[in-house]
Amino acid sequence: MTENRNVKIKVEKLSLIFGKNKESALNLLNQGCSKAEILEKTKCTVGVDRASFEIYEGEVFVIMGLSGSGKSTLLRCINRLHKPTCGHIYINNEDITTKTNKELLEIRRTEMSMVFQNFGLLPHRTIWENAAFGLEIKNEKTGVRHEKAIEALHTVGLDGYENQYPKSLSGGMQQRVGLARAIANNPEVLLMDEAFSALDPLIKSDMQDELLDIQNKLHKTIVFITHDLDEAIKLGDRIAIMKDGVIEQLGTAEEIITSPASEYVQAFVEKVDRKTIITAGTLMFQKPVTLLIEKDGPEGALRKMKTESLEVLPVVDKNKKFVGFVWMNDVIHAAKQKHLDLVSVVKTDVPSIHKNYTVEEMLPLISEVRTPLAVVDETNGRLLGVVTQPSLIIESTRFDNEDEISELKEQAKEYFKWKK
């Protein structure tokens, strides 16, 4: 799916060295020296170390990492507030590392806007003047400026504040102004550097929702920096994890959580509430053994159950559409009664789920009905796989919440009792 999306920003072997002795630092870097070694030998700091990645049009791309890992530096290469030491950045297939200063001003005025951690508002300007700042820099007429600023303030939910000053607003509201300033310019790319990190948790969560809402309406390409994995997961279509200037891993939240590429990534991931991330798509057994409702009878079903040593099997129709589950006990009963098909014993009132269901959403389903969960295609209802209770429970017991673990262990005990 992602292969045929438009690449908006392409970063190619980008490195940035802070300090005077860039050449020799770069050489050492290419020889494989670490950031610390290079700092010791050349007094140069490695900001970004040979980063390569692509950002697709319309996606929220999150860059995550501990403080000092080079996130801000990388972001500032994209709008060329920093000049990369080597490597290339293409925006809409144009290399911006070779642009003149004048061309760069134009790019910053039209193609991308930035949102800052501490808002970066002008205290001597009113809210609407702040929101119109980018337009003012572009020398737009006052009337147009005012109109666009008011519209942007409306988009971020700040109607009626236009004539106040930033200091009379709360942090969350000030950042809305920062967001309005970015949107008013109508750029294609939004660069957000820890935009919500300075806010209280509740406000932060509100702002994240607000951003997602706005993104649903405007479909910008957003590069979002954070050091908070929960935020990265909530906002990011894809996440890049940085350490010492290196992109350690790049993928969807789920890819990163299910297979962390390094200990550093693992350390991030451990703190995360897995049950909101892990989905049915990851947990399910693909291509399970199935029974065909039109064809298989009780005898055939029993044979399959024996060879697979399973006592529950999913039943599908000839279009592979999920019908229900059959249990061994019922099938034996039907065989004794010499039924020729499974129609009388298949249980159709079982829950079926989609691939993107999270563990959190699946848990209530298994505690109600003791069946595996059938994962079906959203559009045509075809059976894609089965999530068994043990795998769900094993996944769930990785939570660090004590109460939840003991509760789940109880459930598991009951489950195994029932199985015998």
Place this chain on the structure above:
Amino acid sequence: MEKIINIGKYIEIAINFLEEHLSFLWNAIDNLITWTVDSMNSLFLNIPFWLFMLIVAAIGYWAKSGKTAFNKSGIKKASGITLFIFIGLVLIYLMGYWKEAIETTTLVLVSTFIALLLGIPIGILSAKSSLANAIIRPVLDFMQTMPAFVYLIPAIFFFSVGNSPGVIATVIFSLPPAVRLTSLGIKNVAGEVVEAGHAYGATENQILFKIQLPLAMPTILAGVNQVILLALSMVVIASMVGARGLGSIVYQGIQQNNIAKGFESGLGIVILAIILDRITQAFGNKK
């Protein structure tokens, strides 16, 4: 003791050279300053005392009360400064030094204006360029440690006696805080706000005029306040090269050993200092 190097001699040669070859420039500056000071003096002295006093009091009141000028809290805030302006100026008038006080005020205003005209751009330069800063800082240190009297010598040399050398010496003496505080104010503007300017594609000029200078304004105004007070503290010394005003009365008082004269004119200077200080401070605090 024997002199081995003669730095003073080289300075003298340099100053002689400048005096000879740029005399048209010194004449032009001299004429401009003399003309400005004379016209301002005659303008101010043509205003009746009571009207002048009302105008100053109104400025003081407005500076202090600002937006609250027309309600009770404004009156409460600004009544002190207004009352002081009335009493102070009446006292100067009654002591018979009104003309001298005006002359001193003119001298201070003209010197301050020139000092800011030079000092603020130099301050901007030193904030923006570390090379310029490396050159300007030691020069400022030098200017501030040099005894004020020393500035009289080149001033007299280029401009003979009168108000012009007084103004020039005063400008040199009061320039450093204008430079320093402008530079400090600009450097203290939060990095993120300036970065926001860059990120939205602002030119250096847009950043200076839309972000840095407005945000540095309170600090720059503190600099203006200091320039004014330094200029005022220079009036007695400036009177030694012929500058007119309260300073020259103090100087006469010293020469004639006349305690009464010295005290009265000194008191006049203190009153002017307090009025100018409070008014400029009030403007600075408004932001």
